[in-house]
Amino acid sequence: MSTARPDSARIAALYCYPLKSARGRALDAALLCGTGFEHDRQWMLITPQGRFLSQRELPRLALLRAEPVAGGLRIAAADLPPLLIEADAPCQPCRVRIWRDECAAFDLGDEIAATLSRWLGSPCRLVRFDQAEQRLSEARYRGEIEASNAFSDGYPLLLLAEASRLDLNARVGRELPMNRFRPNIVLEGLAAYDEDQLHELQCGDVVLRVVKACTRCSITTTDQQHGTLDGAEPLRTLKSYRYDAALGGVCFGQNLVIVKGVGSTLAVGAALQLRWRT
Secondary structure (H helix, E strand, C coil): CCCCCCCEEEEEEEEECCECCCECEEECEEEEECCEECCCCCEEEECCCCEECCCCCCHHHHHCEEEEECCEEEEEECCEEEEEECCCCCCEEEEEEECCEEEEEEECCHHHHHHHHHHHCCCCEEEEECCCCCCECCHHHHCCCCCECCCCCCCCEEEEEHHHHHHHHHHHCCCCCHHHCCCCEEEECCCCCHHHHEEEEEECCEEEEEEEEEECCHHHHEECCCCEECCCCCHHHHHHHCEECCCCEEEEEEEEEEEECCCCEEECCCEEEEEECC
């Protein structure tokens, strides 16, 4: 942890994940919406029973590329002919489950489900988030902020300092790329794990608040390039020095909520003004 606290840090990278647990997209700029970055985790694969699917049980999801197009979604992979789901594609309202939350969604139908099920090797259905219904982050962490989510695990945005990844890599003894950790915002100009001590970040009229450490799962052990499990790292190393008994897991990165600035844009290279916890 750094003892000298900088006043600002630079946005080194921005990422969006239109289809939950599929491959991320690097952005030059990102529009802030009520649920996080525009398009972020607006789509999801579920079991036929309605429970969300992720790389935790299906690492192959890392091979799917999902690109928002004119209100719809284009899905592709090396061995999957491109699927174009148009904005006005027929769909049916449904209920889906993410962890403890049940929320509203739209099912994109049997044909798309059959195609993706064959490719994935497991029964699945494609759903889109129903923005008419709010899904809020846990009240004890978000406080007075009405932090809405689409299909993220529980918070609108995830922050990670590049220095934290580099420190972890040095401890592990090999390069683990940023895509293992699936952040939305990567910062340069912080010392390793300085993000743990942040309270708020500001860029123009955008204010983001740090509310909860991110506990990590087996997705960090998945090779995102090949969609396969890659041993016990980094969880084994993280457990040796980043275990949080209160949260019941190893922590790496911080979850953010949006205090203000919906409708504004964040860009790579921009400076974020930092407010530290007292």
